[in-house]
Amino acid sequence: MKGQFTCVVCPTSCLVNAEWNSTELLRTDHSQCKLAWDYVRGEIFDPRRTVTTTVRVDDGELPLVSVKTAPPVPKGTVFEVMQHLAHVVVKAPVNIGDIVVTDVLGTGSNIVATKKIARKV
Amino acid sequence: MRTEEVDVAVIGGGPSGLAAGVAARRAGAQRVVLIERGEQLGGILNQCIHDGFGTKNMGKALTGPEYAQIYIDQASAAGVACYLNTMVLNLSPERELTVCSREGVRRIRAKSVVLCMGCRERTRGAIGIPGYRPAGVFTAGVVQYYMNMRNLSVGRKVVVLGSGDVGLIMARRLTLEGAQVPCVAEILPYPSGLIRNVVQCLEDFGIPLYLSTTVVEIHGRDRITGVTLAKIGPRGGIVPGSQRLVACDTLMLSVGLIAENELAKKAGVVLSPITGGAIVDDRFQTSVPGIFSAGNALQVHDLVDYVSLEAEKAGLGAAEYAYAGKLPRAHIKVSPGKGIRYVVPQYISGTEAVDFSMRVAAPDHDRYVAFRSNGQTLRRMKENVIAPSSMIRFRVRAERFQKIGSELTVELEA
Numbered sequence: 001m002k003g004q005f006t007c008v009v010c011p012t013s014c015l016v017n018a019e020w021n022s023t024e025l026l027r028t029d030h031s032q033c034k035l036a037w038d039y040v041r042g043e044i045f046d047p048r049r050t051v052t053t054t055v056r057v058d059d060g061e062l063p064l065v066s067v068k069t070a071p072p073v074p075k076g077t078v079f080e081v082m083q084h085l086a087h088v089v090v091k092a093p094v095n096i097g098d099i100v101v102t103d104v105l106g107t108g109s110n111i112v113a114t115k116k117i118a119r120k121v
Numbered sequence: 122m123r124t125e126e127v128d129v130a131v132i133g134g135g136p137s138g139l140a141a142g143v144a145a146r147r148a149g150a151q152r153v154v155l156i157e158r159g160e161q162l163g164g165i166l167n168q169c170i171h172d173g174f175g176t177k178n179m180g181k182a183l184t185g186p187e188y189a190q191i192y193i194d195q196a197s198a199a200g201v202a203c204y205l206n207t208m209v210l211n212l213s214p215e216r217e218l219t220v221c222s223r224e225g226v227r228r229i230r231a232k233s234v235v236l237c238m239g240c241r242e243r244t245r246g247a248i249g250i251p252g253y254r255p256a257g258v259f260t261a262g263v264v265q266y267y268m269n270m271r272n273l274s275v276g277r278k279v280v281v282l283g284s285g286d287v288g289l290i291m292a293r294r295l296t297l298e299g300a301q302v303p304c305v306a307e308i309l310p311y312p313s314g315l316i317r318n319v320v321q322c323l324e325d326f327g328i329p330l331y332l333s334t335t336v337v338e339i340h341g342r343d344r345i346t347g348v349t350l351a352k353i354g355p356r357g358g359i360v361p362g363s364q365r366l367v368a369c370d371t372l373m374l375s376v377g378l379i380a381e382n383e384l385a386k387k388a389g390v391v392l393s394p395i396t397g398g399a400i401v402d403d404r405f406q407t408s409v410p411g412i413f414s415a416g417n418a419l420q421v422h423d424l425v426d427y428v429s430l431e432a433e434k435a436g437l438g439a440a441e442y443a444y445a446g447k448l449p450r451a452h453i454k455v456s457p458g459k460g461i462r463y464v465v466p467q468y469i470s471g472t473e474a475v476d477f478s479m480r481v482a483a484p485d486h487d488r489y490v491a492f493r494s495n496g497q498t499l500r501r502m503k504e505n506v507i508a509p510s511s512m513i514r515f516r517v518r519a520e521r522f523q524k525i526g527s528e529l530t531v532e533l534e535a
Contacts, residue, residue, distance in 0.1 A: 006320045010176055013316035013506070049325075052171045052184055053297060054269055063272040066170035066186050075325075082297050096190055114170065115186035 005043055009035040020044050048072035051081050052114070055100055060092035060117040067100055069109045080105055092119040124228040128443040129436070130218055131155040131201075132209050132384060133237035135164020136425050137416025137432035139192035141235040142201040144436030150443050153201050154229065156220060158208040162196070163189030164239060165262070166425065168269045171290050173317075177426035188425060212388040214409050232443035233411045235435050236385055236399065240417040242287075243377040252339030255346075261287040261375040268294060276371030280348050281305040282336045286314040286423060286510075288375020293322035295373075302328050303367055306350055308335040311484045313377075313510055315423055336372065337364065345372055378421045388412055395463045396420045402451035402468040403475045404438035405431065410447065413439045420465050420478065423512055427478065434476075453494075453525060458532025460488070462509065469529065471522040477515050479531060484508040489534040492517060495526035501534070 001021070007014045007030070018028045018040045025041040042048060050072045054064040073081055081104055090100055094117040101111035128150040131142045134157030142155045161167065166174070169185030176182050179191075196203065204222065211219040218229040242260040259267075259275055265287060267273040279295050281288050284307040292302045305323060310333045312319050323330050331350065337359060338349040352363035380397035382390070390399045391408035398419040399407040406413050415435035416428045442448050451470040457463050457479065464479040479490075485507050492499045492515075499521045504513065 006316060008317040008320050013320070013511075015506075050172050050182070051297070053294075054170060054272070056272065062270060064270065066184060066269065068172060068184055078297070082299075096187055114184040115167070116190060 003044075005040050007033075007036040007039050009039050016040055018044070047075040049075050049078055051078055053082060053085060055085050055111070056089045057094060057117050058089055058091045059119050060094070061120050062117055065090060065094045065100075065113050065117045066115045067111050068114050069104065069107075070112045071109055073104070073107045073109045077105060077107055081107075081111075085111065092117050122226065122228050124230060125154075127152040127154050127229055127231050129153045129233050129235065129439045130216070130229055130231035131235045131237055131436070131439075132212070132218075133157065133164070133239055133416070133418070134159070134162040134203060134205070135237065135239050135416065136166055136189065136192060137239070137418070137428050137435075138164070138235070138237035139189075139196050139201075140429040140432035141237055141413075141415055141436035141439065142203075143192065143195045143199045144433040145235070145440040145443075146199040146201055148437050148440035150440035154231075155196065155201050155203045156207050156209055156218070156229075157203060157205050160206060162193045162203060162205070168262075168265045169290075170269050171294075174425050177424060178429060179426075185425075192429070209384055212384045212412075214389045214412075216388075216411050232446070233413065233439040234388075235432070235439045236382070236390070236407070236412065236414040236418050237416050237432060238381040238384065238418040240378040240380045240421050243374070243379060245374060248374075248376050250336055250339055253342050255339065255341040255344050257341070257345035257371045258339065259371065259373050261285065261291045261373050264291050264373050265294070268298065274298070274300070275373075276300065276369070278303065278369045279371040279373050280336070280367055280369040281373045281375060282348075283307060283374055283376035284312040284314050284319070284330060285375035285377060286318050288373060289314045289318040289322040291373060291375070292328055293326060296326045296328065300371075302326075303369065304329045304331055304350075306331045306334040306336060308333070308353055311508065311510075313375075315510055316506075316508070339372065340366070345370060348372055378417065380418050380421060382418060385412075385414065385418070390414070393463065393467065396465065398465075400467045401465065403466045403470055403473070404441075404448055404451070405435035405466070406438055406442070406448055411442050413442075420463070420512075423510065427512065427514060430476070431478070453522075453527060453529055455529045455531065458493070458530040460485070460533030461490075461531050464531045469522075471525050472519060474516055474518045477517065477531065479513050479515075480509050480511075481507045481513065481533065482509065485533070490515065491532055491534045492521075492529060493532065494529045495524065497524060499525065499529070507533075
């Protein structure tokens with residue numbers, strides 16, 4: 001099979017032409033770039049996304065803390081992850097790197113805080 | 122009035138201010154103060170919860186708040202004195218700042234100043250869309266603040282006008298949070314934001330992007346009920362019969378950013394009509410000796426990584442000025458030539474390496490960026506894909522400037 005991908009790994013945003021079969025990526029016209037190769041292979045066989053969103057905080061100086069999925073979750077689960085997080089509330093203080101949800105929806109990814117939220121004074 | 126004497130005063134506590142302050146301290150400036158009008162450091166990064174920051178200067182994709190925290194920690198470790206909730210009301214050419222906080226008004230006398238005020242959004246008023254003035258018209262940055270910082274929803278069905286990066290990011294964010302985004306309209310024939318954002322934020326979610334299209338009317342009296350979209354022809358007029366109504370309860374604008382330079386003007390700093398920022402030399406010194414500028418106040422960036430690198434250089438220059446009381450003036454004028462809209466810095470000394478930033482006038486591919494002086498090409502570099510939305514950066518090493526004349530032109534060649 002053949003197809004075209006816009007690599008989004010770095011800001012150069014290369015347009016990559018690729019050829020693959022049912023099990024592996026065969027060639028790209030950007031074969032010198034490992035990042036593009038890995039990105040295109042991922043997009044074909046197992047597309048994943050880092051979901052960045054917020055969850056509510058109790059007693060925080062702000063009502064929300066920003067979070068991300070680490071590692072990225074399968075693309076097909078993005079909206080389920082969002083639904084799941086709509087019901088999650090954490091308690092301040094929160095630090096960068098704190099795990100908010102472990103193994104979200106069995107994806108193997110954690111939901112990790114990306115912001116420091118102090119307790120409301 | 123109470124007066125404080127400092128070596129370096131940095132105005133603005135966003136990514137550029139933090140990087141400038143840290144660099145000035147590390148370069149040996151004794152008393153470095155950073156003045157931030159908001160409640161916290163980090164600036165706009167605090168509401169940019171998406172990832173992709175740091176890929177160029179840290180080798181990994183961080184979210185905005187994570188990226189900011191790295192510099193906030195560095196500023197505290199380096200001993201930068203940060204004044205929060207403090208607003209600079211005036212800046213004189215002699216580098217005397219009038220600042221205001223809850224404690225009252227006071228003066229800060231600085232040996233050098235770095236302007237890091239960032240930028241603000243263009244609004245509906247700036248683009249003049251006809252119609253009533255109903256509720257429900259927001260700029261993308263305001264939507265971002267409401268959603269990501271305050272847990273407030275702006276609407277259920279949101280049309281986006283303008284394809285700037287913040288607009289694209291927020292189109293995805295709104296979709297993830299359950300709002301419907303029927304389309305993004307862009308008046309230009311190409312996207313204003315980075316290609317990667319068009320792919321990640323629109324294509325991934327099936328949000329259509331209508332190019333050469335704009336909002337020609339806003340409907341609704343109390344709350345917006347819809348917009349009329351129309352195609353724009355090559356000469357800027359509405360294509361007859363192309364109007365169509367799109368129902369929505371919110372219109373989100375992402376129609377450009379303006380460098381914030383009211384203080385620079387008060388100090389008599391000469392601004393560029395193209396960038397809206399100061400005209401600077403390769404040490405990021407403005408036309409007023411001892412006043413430096415970096416970040417979005419100097420030129421609107423698309424990547425924070427380059428803001429940090431640029432501001433470090435400015436902070437270094439400010440520390441040196443604070444110590445020596447002067448810097449050698451740079452006299453070689455840098456001008457944009459064919460196909461280039463602007464180049465920063467606008468003056469260079471020709472004695473050390475320079476990182477040039479520039480934007481092209483129109484999208485193109487397989488072009489060479491050529492640095493020419495005295496009829497000679499000093500350096501020429503291939504660019505595969507170029508677009509006005511992507512700032513181009515090139516380092517030119519000092520030895521290339523050996524045969525430079527009094528002017529340097531940067532242009533595109535086939």
